[in-house]
Amino acid sequence: MNAAVLTPRKAASVNPLKSSAPLGAAMAYLGMAECQPLFHGSQGCTAFAMVLMVRHFREAIPVQTTAMNEISTILGGMDHVEQALVTIATRAKPKLIGICSTGLTETRGEDVGPELKILKARNPELADVGVVFAATPDYAGGLQEGWAIAVTALIEAFVPAEKLPTDRDQITILASSALTPGDIDELRDITEAFGLSAIVLPDLSGSLDGHVPDAYQGTSYGGTTLEDMRRLGASAATLAFGASLRRPAEVLEARTGVPSRVLDLPLGLEAADALIVALTEISGRPVPNRLRRQRSQVVDALLDSHFYYGGKSVALAAEPDLLLPWARLFAGLGAELPVVISTVNTPELAAVPAASVTVGDLEDLEHGAAEARCDLLVTHAHGRQASARLGIPLYRMGFPMFDRVGNQHRVSVGYRGTRDRVFEVANLFLESLDHEHEGEDGHAGSHTAPG
Amino acid sequence: MLKDKLADVFNEPDCATNQAKSAADKKKGCAIKGLQPGAAAGGCAFDGAKIALQPVVDVAHLVHGPIACEGNAWDNRHSGSSGPQLYRMGFTTDLTELDVIHGGEKKLWKAIKEIIAKYDPPAVFVYQTCVPALIGDDVKKVCMVATEKLGIPVIPVDAPGFVGSKNLGNKLAGETLLDYVIGTAEPDPDDIRPTDINLIGEYNLVGELGQIIPLLDELGIRIRAGITGDARYRDLTMCHRASVNMLLCGQAMINVARKMQERWGIPYFEGSFYGIEDTSAALRNMAALCVQQGAAPDLIERTDALIAREEARCWDRIRPHADRLKGRKVLLYTGGHKTWSVVSALHEMGMEVVRTSVRKATETDKAKALDLMEGNEDALVQAIPNPEMYRMLREGEADIMLSGGRTQFVALKARTAWLDINQERLYAYAGYDGMVELVKRMDLAVNNPVWAQVRAPAPWEVSP
Numbered sequence: 001m002n003a004a005v006l007t008p009r010k011a012a013s014v015n016p017l018k019s020s021a022p023l024g025a026a027m028a029y030l031g032m033a034e035c036q037p038l039f040h041g042s043q044g045c046t047a048f049a050m051v052l053m054v055r056h057f058r059e060a061i062p063v064q065t066t067a068m069n070e071i072s073t074i075l076g077g078m079d080h081v082e083q084a085l086v087t088i089a090t091r092a093k094p095k096l097i098g099i100c101s102t103g104l105t106e107t108r109g110e111d112v113g114p115e116l117k118i119l120k121a122r123n124p125e126l127a128d129v130g131v132v133f134a135a136t137p138d139y140a141g142g143l144q145e146g147w148a149i150a151v152t153a154l155i156e157a158f159v160p161a162e163k164l165p166t167d168r169d170q171i172t173i174l175a176s177s178a179l180t181p182g183d184i185d186e187l188r189d190i191t192e193a194f195g196l197s198a199i200v201l202p203d204l205s206g207s208l209d210g211h212v213p214d215a216y217q218g219t220s221y222g223g224t225t226l227e228d229m230r231r232l233g234a235s236a237a238t239l240a241f242g243a244s245l246r247r248p249a250e251v252l253e254a255r256t257g258v259p260s261r262v263l264d265l266p267l268g269l270e271a272a273d274a275l276i277v278a279l280t281e282i283s284g285r286p287v288p289n290r291l292r293r294q295r296s297q298v299v300d301a302l303l304d305s306h307f308y309y310g311g312k313s314v315a316l317a318a319e320p321d322l323l324l325p326w327a328r329l330f331a332g333l334g335a336e337l338p339v340v341i342s343t344v345n346t347p348e349l350a351a352v353p354a355a356s357v358t359v360g361d362l363e364d365l366e367h368g369a370a371e372a373r374c375d376l377l378v379t380h381a382h383g384r385q386a387s388a389r390l391g392i393p394l395y396r397m398g399f400p401m402f403d404r405v406g407n408q409h410r411v412s413v414g415y416r417g418t419r420d421r422v423f424e425v426a427n428l429f430l431e432s433l434d435h436e437h438e439g440e441d442g443h444a445g446s447h448t449a450p451g
Numbered sequence: 452m453l454k455d456k457l458a459d460v461f462n463e464p465d466c467a468t469n470q471a472k473s474a475a476d477k478k479k480g481c482a483i484k485g486l487q488p489g490a491a492a493g494g495c496a497f498d499g500a501k502i503a504l505q506p507v508v509d510v511a512h513l514v515h516g517p518i519a520c521e522g523n524a525w526d527n528r529h530s531g532s533s534g535p536q537l538y539r540m541g542f543t544t545d546l547t548e549l550d551v552i553h554g555g556e557k558k559l560w561k562a563i564k565e566i567i568a569k570y571d572p573p574a575v576f577v578y579q580t581c582v583p584a585l586i587g588d589d590v591k592k593v594c595m596v597a598t599e600k601l602g603i604p605v606i607p608v609d610a611p612g613f614v615g616s617k618n619l620g621n622k623l624a625g626e627t628l629l630d631y632v633i634g635t636a637e638p639d640p641d642d643i644r645p646t647d648i649n650l651i652g653e654y655n656l657v658g659e660l661g662q663i664i665p666l667l668d669e670l671g672i673r674i675r676a677g678i679t680g681d682a683r684y685r686d687l688t689m690c691h692r693a694s695v696n697m698l699l700c701g702q703a704m705i706n707v708a709r710k711m712q713e714r715w716g717i718p719y720f721e722g723s724f725y726g727i728e729d730t731s732a733a734l735r736n737m738a739a740l741c742v743q744q745g746a747a748p749d750l751i752e753r754t755d756a757l758i759a760r761e762e763a764r765c766w767d768r769i770r771p772h773a774d775r776l777k778g779r780k781v782l783l784y785t786g787g788h789k790t791w792s793v794v795s796a797l798h799e800m801g802m803e804v805v806r807t808s809v810r811k812a813t814e815t816d817k818a819k820a821l822d823l824m825e826g827n828e829d830a831l832v833q834a835i836p837n838p839e840m841y842r843m844l845r846e847g848e849a850d851i852m853l854s855g856g857r858t859q860f861v862a863l864k865a866r867t868a869w870l871d872i873n874q875e876r877l878y879a880y881a882g883y884d885g886m887v888e889l890v891k892r893m894d895l896a897v898n899n900p901v902w903a904q905v906r907a908p909a910p911w912e913v914s915p
Contacts, residue, residue, distance in 0.1 A: 010565065011544065011558045011559075011560075011561030011562040011564075011565055012513065012542055012543070012544060012561075012562035012563075012565045012566050013518075013521075013522075013541075013542070013543050013544070013545035014540060014541065014542055014566075014569075015525070015540055015541045016518060016521060016522035016525065016541050016543060016545065018518050018522045018545070019518070019519075019522050019523050020517070020518050020519035020522055020523050022519065023519070023523055038489070041581070041612075042495045042581055042611075042612035042613040043486065043491045043492075043493060043494065043495050043612070043616075044494050044495025044496075044497055044498045044520070044612040045495075045519060045612070046491075047492075047493060047494040047495065047498060047617075048494070048498065048519060048520070048523040048524040049519070049523055051524075051527065051856070052523050052524070052527070054856065054859075054860075055527070058860075059860055060837075060859075060860035060861065060864070064489050064490070064491070065488070065489075065491050066488045066489070067486045067487065067488045067489075067491040068613050069486060069613050069614070069615070070613050070614055073581070073585065073613050080488040081488070083487075083488040083489060084488035084489030085489065086489070087487065087488065087489030087490050088489045088490075091489075091490065102519065103516070103517040103519065103546075103551075103581065103582040104581040104582060104585065104612070104613060107551055107581075107582050107585045107586060108585065137517070137548070137551075138516075138517035138518055138519040138520075138582070139517040139518070139546045139547050139548050139550070139551050139582065140547070140548050142518065142522075212864055212866070212905075213864065216837065216838045216841035216842070216845075216861070216864070216865075218837060218838065361545075382525070382526060382541075385526065385536075385539060385540070402527075
């Protein structure tokens with residue numbers, strides 16, 4: 001059964017689920033080594049995105065702005081781009097400047113990409129700096145779409161269109177915005193267990209993983225280097241995690257001839273299995289014992305936890321890359337999903353195991369959850385208001401997560417990530433059971449919805 | 452026209468920064484220097500307008516624009532409410548590509564209708580942003596029609612991001628209040644007292660009003676409206692009947708104070724509730740102006756008595772921390788009046804202020820800061836570049852930095868204590884209670900045992 005995708009005609013979005021595409025692009029750029037993202041827009045475009053990322057990652061976020069004003073908006077902003085590039089190159093000395101456009105500059109119809117060569121040629125300060133441009137109008141898509149556009153732009157700018165001799169032990173991982181730095185570390189570990197080494201693009205695990213460098217750095221701390229980009233053509237395969245990366249995966253395959261596969265986020269037993277199968281096939285090596293043991297732990301986690309999921313009613317809201325695996329995880333443990341909200345409409349939504357998916361906002365989540373008397377809200381930190389109003393617990397997942405620390409290390413992928421998340425949510429259900437049976441003998445009787 | 456509004460705001464005669472400028476610089480407007488491409492920091496005019504108006508707690512704040520302007524920014528401030536929570540919800544027209552092509556006015560009109568039907572607010576504030584401004588959406592017209600047809604004030608806030616800085620947005624927000632809100636309703640004549648005041652430029656961050664209101668209650672002084680901290684729409688419409696205005700956060704809303712004086716003869720004074728001396732001075736000025744406006748003269752004595760009692764109580768509570776803070780070095784990296792208003796309290800603790808940043812400070816602020824720093828001009832600095840700030844802290848030139856969130860990680864990565872004293876702060880630092888809280892938080896921060904742990908090298912890095 002396919003989920004019906006509903007796109008209600010609401011004029012006012014209330015309590016947005018979505019963050020903006022340029023924010024996603026800038027975050028992708030932050031997964032590049034010694035990079036300085038640059039928003040081509042008014043300075044608020046940068047300030048809002050920066051503050052939100054700072055609150056989520058609890059790290060300095062080195063993003064800059066072309067500081068468009070009334071005059072440059074009318075006359076054109078290329079000299080602002082040029083001035084910004086030179087200023088950044090001189091001051092922060094990055095290896096890479098990643099430009100993302102915004103609603104403001106895209107409405108004007110400014111095409112920055114073709115001009116970059118000219119700007120680079122006439123400014124010697126830019127000679128040793130890579131510059132890349134992603135067209136990310138705020139009025140199209142959200143964070144994961146902006147991220148994917150930036151990944152495509154990076155591939156087109158820095159991966160040579162040529163076949164390289166294949167290194168059988170190297171793979172490329174294209175990482176979705178839905179993966180945390182901790183997730184990326186976990187994927188790298190799993191890959192290495194098969195004797196493979198992975199180049200991850202973009203790689204937040206070195207840059208936004210919350211570490212304390214030895215010296216001050218005004219750019220991103222770590223991440224994918226431009227040298228790494230030039231080696232992507234030598235990989236034995238490309239694994240893209242998250243359907244949002246289908247386009248960059250295709251572009252990369254077309255340029256390098258390296259075969260690519262697009263997998264769901266490896267969260268949940270089946271999705272994690274798909275990853276392991278892919279790695280077995282690519283490496284030609286058997287599944288290492290420790291992964292076999294970890295799989296068995298997931299099976300045990302599912303056994304121990306299914307009591308608490310069964311019959312529960314869950315309201316879920318996230319971007320598609322995250323939405324699908326989480327929906328499958330809940331449905332696979334016997335929970336029902338009467339309310340599922342996505343930021344955008346994508347073909348993958350039909351595969352969500354629910355009667356319907358609404359392209360909407362957190363007001364839709366709140367009203368739906370109230371009507372269906374849900375037991376749990378699952379979304380990012382902005383769900384906290386709905387949770388408080390409805391008296392329904394909130395399980396935090398996704399971006400932004402501004403009222404919790406340690407977000408960068410939360411691992412939800414692979415067997416270990418799946419196991420931990422399954423237990424964590426089960427414990428939330430258990431906790432509400434405790435509340436409902438306070439004063440009773442602890443026997444889990446018939447369930448009543450709270451609130 | 453927005454253009455005329457901008458010229459008007461730039462010409463603010465009571466703005467000290469403006470007075471000091473040449474005619475050419477005045478034309479350029481506020482904080483024009485801050486907008487260098489590739490080296491700019493801070494928000495846009497829309498950001499400033501939203502910050503200044505969002506603390507009106509019972510209205511719906513609707514952002515007309517693509518997702519970034521509200522989706523990346525809603526519910527991100529700690530301005531508190533003693534009641535309604537509607538102001539914390541995010542409302543936006545979330546413009547799509549089709550809206551950009553066909554124009555967003557119709558969608559805006561529908562959005563206003565939907566919000567009024569669903570949430571029944573006393574008013575809707577509609578924020579113009581860059582994209583609809585560029586495609587020519589006439590937000591003012593839509594708001595006018597909506598007000599007429601829906602019978603609820605729908606107020607256009609015309610401050611698209613590209614017109615300038617956050618500070619400019621603050622002022623445009625003030626203009627909006629003057630044009631559409633303040634003076635649009637009259638209170639019951641029996642409900643007007645000479646001890647009614649407004650607080651202009653106070654945003655009730657982390658509920659700071661809660662540290663001030665008990666003092667005012669005791670004196671019989673009533674806040675007609677916070678402009679805009681914890682404000683109700685109705686109170687704002689009638690706040691032109693207050694007898695005194697106190698202007699906080701100097702530059703942000705000076706136009707509101709001056710124009711309320713012009714239109715309704717309400718005298719205003721500038722003051723601050725940060726620091727002990729400042730709080731006392733503010734209360735004294737307030738009492739004197741209330742008496743001048745017809746309040747019973749004993750208010751002054753009662754105020755003096757309250758100040759004496761509260762100051763003594765405050766110092767008593769601060770003293771236990773003083774021993775633990777004595778001799779510690781502070782890097783004060785803030786701006787405006789905080790440049791100096793916190794310094795005296797730090798000195799009182801026996802702390803040494805190694806530098807204080809005088810960004811966004813008026814000449815008066817700078818003079819006061821210089822005086823407190825005993826004429827040491829080197830201690831007064833403009834912006835400190837992050838690498839230099841990191842070096843200072845890493846090399847132990849200060850034991851703690853007081854600043855805003857933007858530089859938090861410069862301090863933490865330099866393994867140095869840090870305390871947020873700007874808008875994202877978690878604790879309330881206003882009035883006497885607030886000063887005690889600030890000192891306590893400094894003590895907890897700088898004396899936390901964690902510093903020894905995080906500064907110690909890994910065992911294998913220690914040379915034998």
